[in-house]
Amino acid sequence: MSEKTSTFVVTHAEDESAIVRDVETAQVHTLATNPGLEVHDVLEATVAPDPPLEVTWQVIAVENRRSIDLVDTDLEPTQHSKELAAGVDVGELVTEERAGTGAIHVVRVPEDEVDAAAQDVLHDDETIARAARLEAVRVEVRRSADGVVSVRYLPD
Numbered sequence: 001m002s003e004k005t006s007t008f009v010v011t012h013a014e015d016e017s018a019i020v021r022d023v024e025t026a027q028v029h030t031l032a033t034n035p036g037l038e039v040h041d042v043l044e045a046t047v048a049p050d051p052p053l054e055v056t057w058q059v060i061a062v063e064n065r066r067s068i069d070l071v072d073t074d075l076e077p078t079q080h081s082k083e084l085a086a087g088v089d090v091g092e093l094v095t096e097e098r099a100g101t102g103a104i105h106v107v108r109v110p111e112d113e114v115d116a117a118a119q120d121v122l123h124d125d126e127t128i129a130r131a132a133r134l135e136a137v138r139v140e141v142r143r144s145a146d147g148v149v150s151v152r153y154l155p156d
Contacts, residue, residue, distance in 0.1 A: 019031070081106045
C-alpha cells in the first residue's frame with residue numbers, strides 16, 4: 001500500500017481513532033490516531049499506511065479542512081425547486097447545478113412521507129460526501145406539505 005491524496009469525509013470519530021471515507025471511491029480508511037477530527041469534517045488530505053503492520057492509516061498532510069453544516073429548515077422549497085418537481089413522478093429525483101458551485105436536488109415523495117424523507121437525507125453519510133464533492137459547506141433541506149423535498153448544497 002502507498003499514500004493516497006484525496007477528499008475524505010469523517011464518518012466516525014473517537015478520542016483515539018477515526019474513520020474516513022474517500023468521497024470519490026468510497027474506500028474507507030481507519031486511522032490509527034485521531035488528529036482532532038470530528039464526524040462530518042471534510043479533509044483534503046494525504047493518508048498513508050501506519051507502520052509497522054499497515055492495517056490502519058495515518059494522516060500525513062492536510063491541505064484543507066472544513067465542516068459541513070446540515071440544516072433542517074422549516075422553509076418551503078423555492079419556487080424554482082417546486083417548478084423542477086412539478087414535472088416528475090413520486091420517487092423521482094431532479095438535480096441541477098447552481099451557478100458557480102453547489103447543486104440543488106429535488107425529489108417528489110408521498111405527502112405523508114415528507115418529514116421522513118427529509119430526515120433520511122439529513123442522516124445519510126452520502127449527503128455529506130456529496131456536499132464534499134460539490135465543495136459545499138452547508139446543506140439545507142426544505143420540504144413542503146405537497147410532497148416536495150429540496151436539498152440545497154451551498155458554497156461558502
